[in-house]
Amino acid sequence: MASQSDIFDVLIIGGGINGAGIARDASGRGLKVALVEAGDFGGATSSASTKLIHGGLRYLEFYEFGLVRKALKEREVLLDIAPHISWPQSFVLPSAPERPDWKLRAGLFLYDHLARRKVVPGSNRIDLRQDRAGRALESHYTHAFRYWDGWVDDARLVIANIADAAARGAYVRSRTRVTTTIWDGSAWTVALSDGTSVAAKTIVNTAGPWAEEVARSVMGRNDAPSLRLVQGSHIVTRRVHLGRDAFMLQQPDGRIIFVLPYEHDFSLIGTTERSIDTPAAAHITEEETDYLIAAVNRYLARPLTLDDIVHRFSGVRPLILEAGGGIRALDAKFSLQYVLARALLDGHVSLAHFEGQAHADARVQAWLPRIEVAAYDDSQFAHSNHFGGAVRLTLDDGTVLEASVEQALGRTSAHPLPQHLLEAKFALCAASVLQADAVEAVAAAVCCGRSIG
Numbered sequence: 001m002a003s004q005s006d007i008f009d010v011l012i013i014g015g016g017i018n019g020a021g022i023a024r025d026a027s028g029r030g031l032k033v034a035l036v037e038a039g040d041f042g043g044a045t046s047s048a049s050t051k052l053i054h055g056g057l058r059y060l061e062f063y064e065f066g067l068v069r070k071a072l073k074e075r076e077v078l079l080d081i082a083p084h085i086s087w088p089q090s091f092v093l094p095s096a097p098e099r100p101d102w103k104l105r106a107g108l109f110l111y112d113h114l115a116r117r118k119v120v121p122g123s124n125r126i127d128l129r130q131d132r133a134g135r136a137l138e139s140h141y142t143h144a145f146r147y148w149d150g151w152v153d154d155a156r157l158v159i160a161n162i163a164d165a166a167a168r169g170a171y172v173r174s175r176t177r178v179t180t181t182i183w184d185g186s187a188w189t190v191a192l193s194d195g196t197s198v199a200a201k202t203i204v205n206t207a208g209p210w211a212e213e214v215a216r217s218v219m220g221r222n223d224a225p226s227l228r229l230v231q232g233s234h235i236v237t238r239r240v241h242l243g244r245d246a247f248m249l250q251q252p253d254g255r256i257i258f259v260l261p262y263e264h265d266f267s268l269i270g271t272t273e274r275s276i277d278t279p280a281a282a283h284i285t286e287e288e289t290d291y292l293i294a295a296v297n298r299y300l301a302r303p304l305t306l307d308d309i310v311h312r313f314s315g316v317r318p319l320i321l322e323a324g325g326g327i328r329a330l331d332a333k334f335s336l337q338y339v340l341a342r343a344l345l346d347g348h349v350s351l352a353h354f355e356g357q358a359h360a361d362a363r364v365q366a367w368l369p370r371i372e373v374a375a376y377d378d379s380q381f382a383h384s385n386h387f388g389g390a391v392r393l394t395l396d397d398g399t400v401l402e403a404s405v406e407q408a409l410g411r412t413s414a415h416p417l418p419q420h421l422l423e424a425k426f427a428l429c430a431a432s433v434l435q436a437d438a439v440e441a442v443a444a445a446v447c448c449g450r451s452i453g
Helices: 016-027 055-061 065-081 102-113 132-136 154-169 208-218 288-295 329-333 359-365 405-410
Strands: 007-013 033-037 086-095 122-127 143-152 171-173 180-182 188-192 197-205 226-238 246-250 257-262 266-270 274-276 309-321 351-353 390-394 400-404
Touching: 007 016, 016 266, 033 154, 055 102, 065 086, 065 143, 143 208, 154 171, 154 197, 154 226, 171 188, 180 208, 180 329, 197 208, 208 226, 208 309, 226 288, 266 288, 351 359
Parallel strands: 007 033, 007 197, 033 171, 086 246, 197 351
Antiparallel strands: 086 143, 122 143, 180 188, 188 197, 226 266, 226 274, 226 309, 246 257, 257 266, 390 400
């Protein structure tokens, strides 16, 4: 058995943006971290995104104000700390029959004010007959709203996080697959494809579309949540507009399509949504290509043709399937990919699953060495013990800690988190930002070498 000094606090499987962000955060908190990736860092979904840092304007339609507020706050943080690979991006949202102007105006007002803005400007209404952006659109589009989000070089963001994690002492390996994992009662022994092995107290599975395969085949967890794999495809075309604005175009089917300036001479257009069976099956179809061309041609003064396409690519995001086969409610509502933290326990072992590629969330999708938020919903976390509106946490030594849901969430200053929970020797995975009087919680309790009963 490895000595205590040789054991990593956390081993992360998967070197996309989630694994990279967790590695950086955990290393910065003084933890001993290992990160292994079967392919290239950021080589899958994390380099096949729409390359946006956004708060999720359209999610306001589902009244997810806390979610949007959190993402907007993280957008500001990321734009501030990584100006060399990210910057504010203006978006033009033309008035269209799909949504009335009052609804767009109300949504943008909330978008401007849900979180403090220091980096990006606020929104305003523009006259497309006078504004340069109108030159790209058909003449019957006379008015629009201009608002701001962020653009990021998604692949470089992954590498920047991994480089910083390594500088803080993390052990990082690409093109190294985890072949087996064995729990000996105190730590995991993890065999790697290069013939070496490492030991870790906790394993975090951030393998994205391969997370279910890793959990079941590598870790032997047949109770791991099932994934629905959804392909999002993009096309790169000749540049449709010489200005610096991007466009957010509403569609009759309720979806929106982005058109972004890309690499000076081109436009990036996406995305679609198509279910696939395996990550290897990801490829853009003729139907997706036709859909994207038709979607932008509803608006453009100079329509695109197939001959204008210079490149196509697809990425895959994993959505969580409930026991009954349905898509988890939050995933069904949003294409924003969530972090899912789920405790899978056998009396001693804890295993956290992280899914998602939302860059605005990457900094807070971290394994934290202190308690921040507990969760709560037994429809999502079948292995947690939920009773009478309370959360019960059982430590390895048999100590039982419990609190009401309101106390665990810290939703009001009248119900602070109990001191005995703050002092408990377990960690929680938080995918939300603590606020002064409330926590918008979307993660489940997960322990570090502890069990949640």
